[in-house]
Structure formats: structure tokens, C-alpha cells
Amino acid sequence: MEFSNYSDDELRELYESSRREYSTAEVNRARGLELESREQKLARRYERAKKNSKGATSATTSAATGSSEINRSDGESARNSNDSPELTTKPSLADYDVREVIRDEFDEEGWTVMKPLLATHATLLLDDIESSRAMMVEGQSGVGKTMLLKTFGGLTEQFCRRSDITPASFVSAGPSKSTGNSTNTDLLPQLEGRTLAVRDAQTLFGGSEQTIQSRWGTMARIMDGDGFYRHTATHGKAGYDDIRFNFIGATTPLSPRAWRMMGNVGQRLLFVEWPEEEYDDGWLASVVDGGERRPIERGQDVVQEFLHDLWEFHGGSSSVTWDDERPNEVMELIEYLAKVVIYARASITNRESQREAPKRIGQLLHDLARGHALIHGRTHLELEDVEVCGRVALSTMPSKRRGIVRALLGPDRDAPLTASDVETILDVSRPTARDRIDDVVALGFGEVVETTGRGGTTKAVEVNSEFRWPDGVPFPEF
Numbered sequence: 093m094e095f096s097n098y099s100d101d102e103l104r105e106l107y108e109s110s111r112r113e114y115s116t117a118e119v120n121r122a123r124g125l126e127l128e129s130r131e132q133k134l135a136r137r138y139e140r141a142k143k144n145s146k147g148a149t150s151a152t153t154s155a156a157t158g159s160s161e162i163n164r165s166d167g168e169s170a171r172n173s174n175d176s177p178e179l180t181t182k183p184s185l186a187d188y189d190v191r192e193v194i195r196d197e198f199d200e201e202g203w204t205v206m207k208p209l210l211a212t213h214a215t216l217l218l219d220d221i222e223s224s225r226a227m228m229v230e231g232q233s234g235v236g237k238t239m240l241l242k243t244f245g246g247l248t249e250q251f252c253r254r255s256d257i258t259p260a261s262f263v264s265a266g267p268s269k270s271t272g273n274s275t276n277t278d279l280l281p282q283l284e285g286r287t288l289a290v291r292d293a294q295t296l297f298g299g300s301e302q303t304i305q306s307r308w309g310t311m312a313r314i315m316d317g318d319g320f321y322r323h324t325a326t327h328g329k330a331g332y333d334d335i336r337f338n339f340i341g342a343t344t345p346l347s348p349r350a351w352r353m354m355g356n357v358g359q360r361l362l363f364v365e366w367p368e369e370e371y372d373d374g375w376l377a378s379v380v381d382g383g384e385r386r387p388i389e390r391g392q393d394v395v396q397e398f399l400h401d402l403w404e405f406h407g408g409s410s411s412v413t414w415d416d417e418r419p420n421e422v423m424e425l426i427e428y429l430a431k432v433v434i435y436a437r438a439s440i441t442n443r444e445s446q447r448e449a450p451k452r453i454g455q456l457l458h459d460l461a462r463g464h465a466l467i468h469g470r471t472h473l474e475l476e477d478v479e480v481c482g483r484v485a486l487s488t489m490p491s492k493r494r495g496i497v498r499a500l501l502g503p504d505r506d507a508p509l510t511a512s513d514v515e516t517i518l519d520v521s522r523p524t525a526r527d528r529i530d531d532v533v534a535l536g537f538g539e540v541v542e543t544t545g546r547g548g549t550t551k552a553v554e555v556n557s558e559f560r561w562p563d564g565v566p567f568p569e570f
Contacts, residue, residue: 184469197387211463224315226339231366237342243391259310283337285409293341297350304353365487415472429485430454436489483568496528503561508552
């Protein structure tokens with residue numbers, strides 16, 4: 093291997109991709125730990141299968157299966173055994189312990205973030221999608237984003253984990269498998285039918301404007317699902333065709349420059365903001381109880397059991413044909429949320445906004461809703477699937493706009509939003525509050541009105557009727 097052909101970033105990615113990822117079972121065996129005995133896990137799964145089946149399997153079959161699993165010497169979990177009870181109904185989160193464990197270990201805030209991550213991953217099952225679906229978790233450093241993403245670790249047939257990535261990671265400057273090299277370490281072919289989970293996606297959004305725009309120009313082509321090729325003086329053309337994968341990651345709040353540069357090459361990412369947490373007296377004990385390892389391991393155990401069953405039942409990626417049923421009310425709500433996003437992340441020049449077309453974001457939100465339906469055992473949409481889209485829509489905009497947009501659209505507001513209101517809600521100065529009002533007016537969410545205050549009249553903003561929050565979607569708390 094000629095190291096001079098590679099940049100430092102590319103060498104780091106080559107090393108990272110060559111490292112073996114160990115399953116949860118292998119890690120637990122090395123530590124001498126057992127989160128849950130194989131007998132207990134098998135019994136729990138058997139009871140669930142028996143409950144969901146019209147004709148319950150006999151106790152004799154259960155005992156024989158349990159004996160077979162107990163005597164296994166390879167250390168695999170029960171969910172990977174061919175002797176496990178056959179799934180007779182579509183797996184649904186309601187029949188698993190995912191929600192309870194994630195809420196217990198990562199609080200309610202972690203669960204609100206986990207739902208869109210699971211829904212995004214589940215869209216890989218749909219057979220009518222060619223391009224990537226991506227979800228970024230955005231939140232302050234230290235809230236638990238990385239630990240939550242680690243719960244997907246070990247399920248290597250569905251996920252490919254990386255600490256961070258660069259566009260060069262996907263197709264290196266060296267020879268690839270497409271040129272006949274048998275020691276290929278390129279990331280892109282490893283992603284076919286899998287979700288790329290990046291614990292630190294911040295590197296994709298940093299640097300100069302030219303760097304960000306160039307980087308996301310490359311990422312846009314890769315995520316469109318048509319494959320990607322690089323041309324180098326040493327090795328010529330190298331790359332791959334038609335690679336479909338999904339992308340989830342975590343990042344700290346992005347700069348306005350990053351949002352602007354991504355918009356210049358086409359928005360392909362959805363975001364979910366980690367809600368702000370309140371820390372009561374004694375919070376430290378709940379954080380250190382069990383250490384850092386327990387939340388990850390408990391999360392891995394339940395998340396991987398559910399996802400393994402979901403994939404096993406449907407037959408893997410691109411295996412689900414969606415029902416044609418599209419309730420009008422659901423589609424209207426998704427159209428509304430798509431409109432909120434394109435208005436909220438529009439660029440403003442000379443107090444005029446330039447918006448993207450609604451088609452792409454509408455498709456992304458619709459697919460997210462379908463993924464949410466899949467993880468709840470359905471191949472048709474219902475109103476509850478739009479709830480996760482509401483949280484994502486109010487997160488997929490520059491962070492400095494989120495507070496004022498949410499305050500203006502909140503269904504509990506029955507009066508115009510004054511500068512004093514904004515000052516209190518956002519905890520900003522009065523001049524900043526006025527600037528925020530000017531922003532939402534320029535974006536098109538409302539109109540300036542005069543309202544009566546203590547000292548006379550004052551400027552306020554009243555939401556346009558087309559943006560009043562619909563009754564069918566619960567307004568999320570942040």
C-alpha cells in the first residue's frame with residue numbers, strides 16, 4: 093500500500109473501516125457478563141409469539157426449543173437461532189421493551205429522538221425508494237447523542253458504524269473493487285442495504301464556505317443512490333453504481349453558514365433536536381448509577397432484538413411493498429409540515445426569502461411517516477405516524493429560528509407575539525427579539541400588527557392563517 097497516495101483523512105478512514113466491529117454477545121462473553129440469560133430471552137420471545145399467534149405452539153415445542161438453545165455452545169443470542177419460534181405477525185414496538193428501556197436509560201428526551209431514528213432506518217425495508225434517507229440528531233455536547241447511537245452497535249447486518257466520515261471515505265483515492273482489487277476498503281460498497289451510523293457528524297459541517305459546499309456537493313451525489321465515482325491521476329476512474337443506504341448521525345448545533353451552504357446544494361437531511369432537559373436536585377445519582385456501560389448494553393439488547401425480528405419477518409431491505417392507501421387527512425398534514433420546513437429554512441436576502449420547492453421535503457417526511465408505520469406493524473399510514481414528522485419539521489431549520497417559529501405556531505397562542513413575549517420565551521435582549529420578529533415576517537409566517545401594551549402600542553407578529561397548527565398533530569415539546 094502506497095501511503096503517499098492517501099491524505100491523512102483517507103488513511104484514518106481506511107484504518108477505521110478495517111477494524112472489526114464486535115457484536116454485543118461477543119463483548120458480553122469477553123466481559124463475563126450476561127444482560128439476560130438465553131433461557132429468559134427465549135421464554136419472553138416464545139410468550140410474545142404465542143400471544144400473537146391464533147394457534148399457540150404447544151408447551152412441548154417450547155421446552156424442546158429451550159433445551160436446544162441452552163445447549164448451544166456458540167454463544168449466539170436466542171434471536172439469531174434457527175430454533176427460535178417463527179414470527180407469525182408483523183413485529184411492532186408495542187410488543188417489545190424498546191420504549192421502556194430507552195426511556196429508563198435515556199429519559200423521555202432520548203425516546204423522542206430514538207423514534208425518528210428507528211423510523212428512518214425502517215425505510216430501508218421499502219421497495220420504492222432509491223436514494224438515502226438521513227436523520228441528524230442535533231443537541232448540545234454531553235446530552236447523550238453518542239451513547240444513544242451506540243445502541244445500534246453490533247447489529248452489523250443492518251448498520252455500519254463510524255466515528256466520523258469524510259466524502260473520501262466512500263471511495264478512496266486508491267484502487268477499488270470496481271477495478272479488480274480484492275483488498276478493497278472503500279466504505280460505499282459496505283453500505284448496500286444498511287444504515288451508516290456516524291457518532292460525530294460535526295466534521296461534515298465545519299470548515300470554510302467553499303469546503304462545506306464542495307463536501308455537500310459530493311455527499312448529495314452519493315446520497316442520491318446513483319453511486320459515486322472518483323477520478324485520480326494515479327488510478328483513473330474508480331467507484332460504484334446504484335448503492336442504496338441510509339444515514340443517521342449526531343452533531344452539535346450547526347452554524348448559520350453550514351445551513352446556508354447545505355441549501356446551496358439541495359437539502360437532503362432531516363433533523364431532530366434533542367429536547368432541553370431539566371436537572372433537578374440529585375440528578376447526578378441517576379446519571380452515574382450503573383455507569384456508562386449499562387445504558388448502551390440495555391439499549392443494544394432491546395433495540396437489536398426488535399430490529400432483527402423486523403428484518404427477519406419482512407425479508408430484509410427493499411422487501412416491503414407499500415399499501416396504496418393514503419388517507420387524505422394524513423397527506424394534507426404532511427403537506428402542511430413540508431410547507432413549514434421550506435419556509436423556515438429559506439434564505440433571506442434584502443428581507444426577501446428564497447425558498448426551495450416542497451417536493452423533496454414532502455417526500456422525505458412522507459417516507460419518515462411510512463417508516464414509523466412499519467415499526468408499529470403497519471404498511472399503511474395513520475394519523476399517529478404524522479406526530480414524529482411534526483417534531484422533525486420543527487427541528488429541520490436553523491437553530492436560531494426554531495424558538496420564534498415554535499412560539500408563533502404553537503396552538504395555545506391566541507394573541508399576536510410581541511417583542512416582550514419573544515424576549516421572555518427565548519431569553520434574549522429586546523433588540524434581538526425585534527430581529528427575530530422581523531425574520532419570521534420576512535420568511536412569510538406572519539404579518540406585523542400593532543397591539544396595545546403597558547406603554548401604549550407596540551409591534552407584534554400575528555401568524556398567517558395558513559400556518560395555524562393543525563388539530564390532527566400534537567404540538568411537540570422541546
